[in-house]
Amino acid sequence: MATAVKLKEITKRFPGVLANDSIDLEVAAGEIHAIVGENGAGKSTLMKILAGLYQPDAGEISIFDRAQMINSPARAIELKIGMVHQHFMLIPRFTVLDNIMLGAERRQGIMLDSRLARQEVTALCRQYNFSLELDKPVGEISVGQSQRVEILKVLYRGADILVLDEPTAVLAPQEVKELFHNLRRLKEAGKTIIFISHKLDEVLDIADRVTVLRKGRVVGTATADSVSKSDLAQMMVGRPVVQTIEKPEVSIGDIVLSIQELTVQEAEGKAVLNELSLEVYGGEIYGVAGIEGNGQKELAETVIGLQQPTAGHIMVSGNNINGLSVAEIRNLGVAYISEDRHRQGLILPMKVWENMILGLQRRRFYRRPGLEIKAAQEFAREKVKEYSISLSSVQQQVENLSGGNQQKVILARELAAQPTVIVAAQPTRGLDIGAAEFVHRQLLAKRASGCAILFISADLDEVLSLSDRVGVIYNGRIVAEFRPQEVTAQELGVYMLGGNKKAGGVA
Numbered sequence: 001m002a003t004a005v006k007l008k009e010i011t012k013r014f015p016g017v018l019a020n021d022s023i024d025l026e027v028a029a030g031e032i033h034a035i036v037g038e039n040g041a042g043k044s045t046l047m048k049i050l051a052g053l054y055q056p057d058a059g060e061i062s063i064f065d066r067a068q069m070i071n072s073p074a075r076a077i078e079l080k081i082g083m084v085h086q087h088f089m090l091i092p093r094f095t096v097l098d099n100i101m102l103g104a105e106r107r108q109g110i111m112l113d114s115r116l117a118r119q120e121v122t123a124l125c126r127q128y129n130f131s132l133e134l135d136k137p138v139g140e141i142s143v144g145q146s147q148r149v150e151i152l153k154v155l156y157r158g159a160d161i162l163v164l165d166e167p168t169a170v171l172a173p174q175e176v177k178e179l180f181h182n183l184r185r186l187k188e189a190g191k192t193i194i195f196i197s198h199k200l201d202e203v204l205d206i207a208d209r210v211t212v213l214r215k216g217r218v219v220g221t222a223t224a225d226s227v228s229k230s231d232l233a234q235m236m237v238g239r240p241v242v243q244t245i246e247k248p249e250v251s252i253g254d255i256v257l258s259i260q261e262l263t264v265q266e267a268e269g270k271a272v273l274n275e276l277s278l279e280v281y282g283g284e285i286y287g288v289a290g291i292e293g294n295g296q297k298e299l300a301e302t303v304i305g306l307q308q309p310t311a312g313h314i315m316v317s318g319n320n321i322n323g324l325s326v327a328e329i330r331n332l333g334v335a336y337i338s339e340d341r342h343r344q345g346l347i348l349p350m351k352v353w354e355n356m357i358l359g360l361q362r363r364r365f366y367r368r369p370g371l372e373i374k375a376a377q378e379f380a381r382e383k384v385k386e387y388s389i390s391l392s393s394v395q396q397q398v399e400n401l402s403g404g405n406q407q408k409v410i411l412a413r414e415l416a417a418q419p420t421v422i423v424a425a426q427p428t429r430g431l432d433i434g435a436a437e438f439v440h441r442q443l444l445a446k447r448a449s450g451c452a453i454l455f456i457s458a459d460l461d462e463v464l465s466l467s468d469r470v471g472v473i474y475n476g477r478i479v480a481e482f483r484p485q486e487v488t489a490q491e492l493g494v495y496m497l498g499g500n501k502k503a504g505g506v507a
Contacts, residue, residue, distance in 0.1 A: 003065060004029040004161055004192040005050065010059035012045055016400075019045040020056070021216040027161075029064070032183060032193045034203040034224070037213035038236050038432035039403060043196050046213070047163045050194075051083040052076035063161070079161075082154025086166040088146050092139030096132050096149055097121060104157050117156075124155050128185050142497070143291050144175030148182065162186065163194045168202055170292045170458060173493035180206050200229045201461075212236055237433050245440055245465040248448065252468075253282025256452035257303070257421050262312035264298050264476075272298045274476035275312065280452040282420070285443065287467030288456040288478075291496050295476035296456045297339065300425040303454065304336040305329040306344075316421055330359055335419035337410055339426035339456070341403075345410045348399035352391060353380035355398045356413050383412035388438075404435030411442055422446060425456045440466060460489050474498050 005027040012020040020042045027033045037043050048054045050061070052073040061068050063079050070076050076083075090099050097114070100121055106113040118134065125132060130148050138146060147167060154162055164183075168176045183193055183206060197203050203210055204224050212219040212235040219235045233241040257280040264273040273295045280286040288296060301307045303314060305326040314321050316332050330336070338344035346355050357365055357376045365376045380394040387408045391401055398409060407427065414422070424443060428436040443466065447453055457463050463470055464484045471478040472495040480495045494500050 002029040003027070004063070006062040007046070008060040010046065010049060010056050012049060012054060012056050018216050023218055025211060025218065027192060027194060029192050030187060030190050031208040032187055032195055032206055034195045034197060034207035034210045035213065036197060036200065036203055036210060036232060036236060039430050040432070041213040042216040043213055044165055047083065047165060047194065047196060050076070051081060051163060077157050080159050081161045081163070082157060082159030083163040084147070084150045084154060084165065084167060086169055088150055090138045090146060090149060093137055095135050095137055096141065097134040099138055099149055100153050100156050121152060121156060124152055127189070128182060130182065143170050143293070144178060147171070147179065151182070161192045161194070165196045167195070168197065168199060172291055172496040173460065173490050174497060176202065200232050203232070204229060214238060233433060241433055247444060247466070250283045250448050252284055253450055255279045256282045256317055257454060258315040260312055262302065262314065263310045264302055264307055265310045272476050273302065276477050278471050278478050280454055282450045282452050283447055284468045285447050285453040285455050285466055287463040287470045288454065288473050289460055289463045289470050289492055289496060290473035292458055294473050296425070296473060299473070300339065300423050300456055303423050304334060330417070333420035335414035335417055335422045337414055337422065337424045337427045339429060341406055341410055346398050346406060349397060351395050352398050352401070352409060353377045353394040355409055356380040356383055358413060360413065360417060383416065387412045404431050407431060407435060407439065411439065415442060415446060419451060422451055422453045424453060426458060428457070428459070428462065460492060464489065472496055
């Protein structure tokens with residue numbers, strides 16, 4: 001079998017980081033080749049080099065046995081390499097056809113030839129069984145359909161080698177199934193597919209071979225039918241990994257967080273939360289499952305006071321928190337683990353100890369005439385030890401910590417306030433397996449102590465494993481509720497896509 005891509009001793013450095021360390025990789029023509037690794041292992045950097053977005057500091061690239069210099073995305077396209085990014089690069093107000101054509105317009109003389117473009121795109125849809133309305137604005141189609149548009153964009157430009165970066169990250173199970181069907185059709189047509197993911201079950205389902213990266217180096221390559229999920233996880237982190245979450249029985253208390261008919265509108269009047277209702281009991285993790293963009297972010301931000309409701313109310317331990325400030329809500333015992341730790345969870349240029357006391361300084365460390373700096377720094381050192389945070393000193397700037405250690409700083413600070421409610425929005429996003437395990441253990445410990453935890457995650461397996469109850473959010477409403485043992489991921493996926501909106505299995 002011919003070799004479509006051969007990377008030899010690829011090295012890429014960024015300031016203070018060796019992202020790719022003499023990587024060797026061969027991808028056979030016509031195969032689906034998965035690349036897995038923890039966050040920061042070098043997967044995306046390597047593929048951005050192949051796509052011409054980055055230039056390697058050293059190493060060689062061969063495409064179909066010919067050495068190539070890929071110094072721009074345009075050169076990658078010339079070599080029939082196309083990359084589908086995790087975050088879609090589409091213009092919502094443009095039609096499907098316009099988005100596919102953009103930057104690769106067909107012309108007749110100086111005039112655009114939209115008719116020819118339509119014929120070519122229609123032929124591609126027919127060939128690969130892509131169902132799309134070409135004249136519909138992208139802003140009105142589903143996430144799964146948007147991904148098909150991205151794949152069609154690279155096919156329209158003639159790609160024979162497709163690089164997909166975390167393609168299932170925002171898809172419901174049914175959409176993943178449809179994507180895999182499309183990828184197999186592409187493989188049958190002779191396309192070569194490089195599939196970047198951290199979802200090991202999916203990798204083993206779709207890939208012919210799997211390459212594992214760890215700390216910028218190749219650990220190994222194996223056929224998908226010769227390795228297990230546990231094998232891959234151990235290769236990724238260098239140690240055995242616990243695949244299941246142990247969730248001990250705890251006694252459930254009273255309702256601590258009550259949200260009733262909550263409506264939040266955007267500036268232009270569109271409701272992003274639409275009469276949403278849910279209740280979370282003490283000692284319970286209430287998981288919110290849904291495709292991103294259905295109101296999860298607004299739900300978390302409204303509970304903590306970053307957004308104000310248009311209608312409805314939120315009660316915390318019997319107190320109506322509508323109209324209260326973030327500080328007032330935090331003083332009522334609400335902790336917040338933001339989905340965007342860089343923008344909302346931390347002040348990156350500040351030191352670790354300064355970030356560790358944010359929101360706590362007036363209550364715990366302020367004595368006239370000012371802040372007790374020694375006490376604050378000692379508190380930070382205690383939390384660094386308790387949470388096993390890797391750093392040189394609490395004087396270190398928090399922006400210089402890894403993503404996992406930054407998240408530990410946030411956890412240490414938020415849980416130190418002894419909260420009764422925890423709003424955890426995507427708390428393991430971008431974390432490696434070990435850091436994610438640590439977050440899970442901390443949340444389960446708070447559950448055991450009687451906290452009410454609102455847990456929002458795009459990872460359906462994580463939601464089902466960690467939660468006591470699961471609510472499905474769709475178009476700003478909770479459309480179904482289940483206990484995890486009563487529902488499968490596939491069944492949840494139906495609700496996530498807006499189907500079968502009857503009441504769920506929880507009384």
